[in-house]
Amino acid sequence: MPELPEVEAARALIDARALGRQITAVDDADTYVCRPHAPGELAAALTGRTLTAAKRIGKSMWCETDGGVRLGLHLGMAGRILVDGSSAGDPVGPGEDDRAHVDPRLTEHPEWGRFTLDFADGGHLVLFDKRRLGRAVLDPDLSHLGPDAALVGKDEFRARVGRGDAPLKARIMDQSVIAGVGNLLADEALWRARLSPNVAAGSLSEEELDLLRREIRATTRSALKKGGVHTGRLIPHRERGGTCPRCGATLGRASVGGRTTYWCTAEQQD
Numbered sequence: 001m002p003e004l005p006e007v008e009a010a011r012a013l014i015d016a017r018a019l020g021r022q023i024t025a026v027d028d029a030d031t032y033v034c035r036p037h038a039p040g041e042l043a044a045a046l047t048g049r050t051l052t053a054a055k056r057i058g059k060s061m062w063c064e065t066d067g068g069v070r071l072g073l074h075l076g077m078a079g080r081i082l083v084d085g086s087s088a089g090d091p092v093g094p095g096e097d098d099r100a101h102v103d104p105r106l107t108e109h110p111e112w113g114r115f116t117l118d119f120a121d122g123g124h125l126v127l128f129d130k131r132r133l134g135r136a137v138l139d140p141d142l143s144h145l146g147p148d149a150a151l152v153g154k155d156e157f158r159a160r161v162g163r164g165d166a167p168l169k170a171r172i173m174d175q176s177v178i179a180g181v182g183n184l185l186a187d188e189a190l191w192r193a194r195l196s197p198n199v200a201a202g203s204l205s206e207e208e209l210d211l212l213r214r215e216i217r218a219t220t221r222s223a224l225k226k227g228g229v230h231t232g233r234l235i236p237h238r239e240r241g242g243t244c245p246r247c248g249a250t251l252g253r254a255s256v257g258g259r260t261t262y263w264c265t266a267e268q269q270d
Helices: 004-017 041-046 154-161 168-173 183-193 206-226
Strands: 023-027 051-057 060-065 070-074 079-083 086-089 113-119 124-129 135-138 251-256 259-264
Touching: 004 051, 004 060, 004 079, 004 086, 004 206, 023 041, 041 135, 154 168, 154 206, 168 183, 168 206, 168 259, 183 206, 183 259
Parallel strands: none
Antiparallel strands: 023 113, 051 060, 060 070, 070 135, 079 086, 079 124, 113 124, 251 259
């Protein structure tokens, strides 16, 4: 599933290849992906506009236009953004590099193109989504999001994350606390910081909170560089009977905050 690094890769692709291009047509016929808009509503708002910026907070991405209209693009569980011949978003497969990778599914399954912008120069921007869980929406509401997990400052991170009795993993995955930490990124960052996902968030010291913030940022940078959160050191071992790639101890497995969670039983004790 796309997490912050994958969404940032998609945003960067739009930024590099789609800005400054005028929209001449919009395919918004998929009423589920484009809900709550009626067919033609996005087309009426966007046709003739030019994309001027691609922005992101956490896992939420949107495009600005010269007319002031914002186009929200959400990748859902398995979405990718295609701009002409390149795509980015949901990892294309285990061990594959996600950076501007041309996925053969794009030509094999054109019906998975759920929303399309046609540009005056003949190119296209497509929300490509096998599972049909992505979204295209006008003027998305971002008011519920906390600060971006890759950019939040030290003092704000301490104040937002380091309080309450909720398990630490659930706390950092609460998008109103900090935006962008998904299930895999959370497990990888907590493993790197040697912090238990089950410990109460409010019990952490300032030093532990600062370490966790650094590891979330480091995990994000590594994923961006290598092509996705799935490239983390812990991720290939997240399976029943898996062992810690650092010390060899058995990995614990449980549901934390409603999400399947893995951690090192030796190094991430409560």
